[in-house]
Amino acid sequence: MTHGLVRAGVDVRLGVDIDPVCEYPYTANNKAKFLLKSVEKLAVCDLERHYRKNGIKLLAGCAPCQTFSTYNHKATESDKRWWLLLQFSRLVDELSPELVTMENVPRLIEQNVFDKFVANLEFKGYSVAYQVINCAEYGIPQQRNRLVLLASKLGPISLLTPQEFGRRPRTVKEAIGDLPPLKAGTSHPNDPLHQCSALSEINMRRIKASKPGGTWRDWPRELVANCHKKSSGKTYPSVYGRMTWEDPAPTMTTQFFGFGNGRFGHPQQDRAISLREGAILQSFPADYEFTRPGEQVCQKSIGRLIGNAVPVTLGEIIGTSLLSHVSDATKRAYRSKQRERREVRSFPSRGMT
Template identity: 70%
Template sequence: MHCFEGTRNQKQRSNRKIWAVDLFCGAGGLTHGLERAGIDVQLGIDIDPACEYPFSANNKAKFLLKPVEELTASDIERFFRKNGIRLLAGCAPCQTFSTYNQKATPDDKRWWLLRQFSRLVREICPELVTMENVPRLRGQGVFEEFIGALRDANYHVDIETVNCEDYGIPQHRQRLVLLASSLGPIRLISPSEFSTDRTTVRESIADLPPLKAGEVDETDPLHQAAILSDLNKKRIEASKPGGTWRDWRETLVADCHRKGTGKTYPSVYGRMCWDELAPTITTQFFGFGNGRFGHPAQDRAISLREGAILQSFPKDYAFVPPGNPIHRKSVGRLIGNAVPPKLGEAIGLSVLGHVARWDRDRRKTGSGAKADA
C-alpha cells in the first residue's frame, strides 16, 4: 500500500486540475469541504431555492436552480474545463432511506434521484464520482443498480461506512461514502491520515454567548433559540445532561410516555453532555422535544448556529441574507440535511491524493498508468 499523499498537512498537487460539479448541493456543505481541500467546484445544483444564498455566499461556485430530471449533460459539461479531471458529486436527498422515515415505499419518487444521478454519470463519463448518503442505502436495490452501472462502465468503486466523529465532526453520525474512479483504484483516506482529533460539544459551542429560550444573539441572528412552552421549560429544568424524561417527576411526563405499549422514545427531551459528542443533528434539532437537543447547561434547545457548528460548518457560515427574516424550519432543514463540511474535506483530500498518484505514475511511465489505492 502506498503512503497517502494528500493529507491536511501536506496536499500533494497534480499537474492536472480537478473540476467539480455538486448535484443536490443543498447549503453547500460538500462543496465547502471540497474547496477547503483544494478542489475547484464550478457549479452546485439543487431544486430548493433556499439553498441558493448559503451556497453562493460561502463558496466560489455558481448555483443552478433546476430539477435533476431536467438536467442534461450539456448543462454540466460546460462547467468542466479542458485538460482537467472531472468530478461529479451527487449526494441525493436521503429521506427515503433514513431510519427516521417509516413511510417510504418502493415506488417513492425519491428513489429515482439516484437513477437520475446514474444517468448523468453515464452521459458525461466523468473521471471521478462521489456520493455521501445514509448507511441504510447500502443493500437497497437502487444502490446496487447504481454500483453495477459504475462497474460496467469500468469505474473502480470504493464504499465505506464512516463514523463522522473520527473525522473531527462533533456528533454521532454514520454516513456512507462512495468514491469511484476510471483512473484506477481509489479509497477514502483514514481518520489518521486526515489528522484531526475528536471534538466534544464543549470544544465546539461553549464559547458562544449564553441565550435564554426565545432569545436572539445581537451579533449573530443565527444564534437564536426556540421559545419553550411553560411545560417544556419545567421539563428542561428537570433534565440533566445525558438523562431522559424518566428523571422527571410524574406531572411532567408526556402522555405518550405513560403508555404501557408502543415506543417510549427515551432519546427525546434530553440534554447533551458537555464532554461527549452531540447526537445526530437532524432537520428538527432546534426543538427540545425532537431529540436529545437540549443545551448542556442553559435551559433551552440548541440554537441554529450551534447546530451548524456541530455539523462542522464554520462559525461565520451565512445561511440567510443580512437583514432577512430567519425561518427556523427552513434553516434547520438546510443544516440537518447537509454533508458535514469536514467529511467533504476528507473526500476532497482523498480525490487529490488519488489524482496526484495517477499523475505521478503517468508521467513516470509516459503512459496512462492507473493510480494505486
C-alpha cells in the same frame, strides 16, 4: 459538500438543487454558480459547459436521505425520491466523469437501488470504494454515521482514514462551550443565527428536569407525555434529551432546534441549541453566511439547510481523498511512461527482426 470540497482545494464550478433557499448561501460562500433544477430534468449539457477544458471531471451527488433514514419507517419504493439515485447514475453515464462521489445515510447500502448504482459504475469501468464512517472519528463534533462512495476511472481509490486526515475527536464543549448564553426564545444581538426556540411552560419544566445524557424516563411522571406512557412509546427515549459536554453531539436533523425533536437540549442552559450551535456542530465555519445581510432569519428554513447538509469537514475529507488519489494516479502514470521510455532505449538499434 461544496464548501468542504473547496476547502480541500477542489475547483467546484456548479451546484444544483431544487430548494431555492439554498441559492444565496451557496453562491455567497463558494465561487460557484447555482442552478435551481430537479435532477430528473437535469441534462448533461447543463453540466458540461461548466467544466474546465482538458481537466479531470468530478460529479458529486447527495440524493435525498429521508427516504432511507432510520427515522422514516414508512418510506417504500413507491416514494419518488427512492429512485433519484438512478437519475444520478444516468448523469454519470452521459457525462462520463473521471471521478464520482456520493454521500448518504447507511441504510441506503441495504437497498437494491444502491446495488444497481454500484454495478453500473463498475460496468462503466470505474474502480468503486464505499464504506460507512462515523464523522466523530474525523473530528466532527457529532455522532453522524454516513455512507461515503468514491469511484474513479484513474485506478483504485479509497477514503482517507481518520489518522491520515489528521483530526482528533471533538466534544460538544470544545465546539460550542464558549458561545454566549441564551434564554429560550431569544437571539444574540450581535449574531442573528445564535437564536433558539421558545419553550412552552411544560417543556420548560421538562428541560429543567432533564439531566445531560439522560432521557424523559428521569422525569416525574406528571411531565411524561401521554404517548410515552403507552407501551408503544417506551422504546423512544432519544427525544426530549440534553446533550452532554463530554461527548460529540447526536446526529443533527432538520429539526435540531426543537427540544422535543431529539437529544437537542443544551447541556447546561434551559433551552434547545441555537441555529449557530447546530451549524458549528455540522462543522460550518463561523463566517459562513446563511442569509443576506439584514434579512430576517427563518428558523425552519435555515434549520432545514443546516440539518440536511453534508458536514463541511466531511466534504473536506472527501475532497482531500480525491486530490490525493489524483496525485497518486498522476505519479503512477508518469513512472509508467518513464519505464516505457527506458525499455524502448534498451533495444539495440540494429539487428531487430
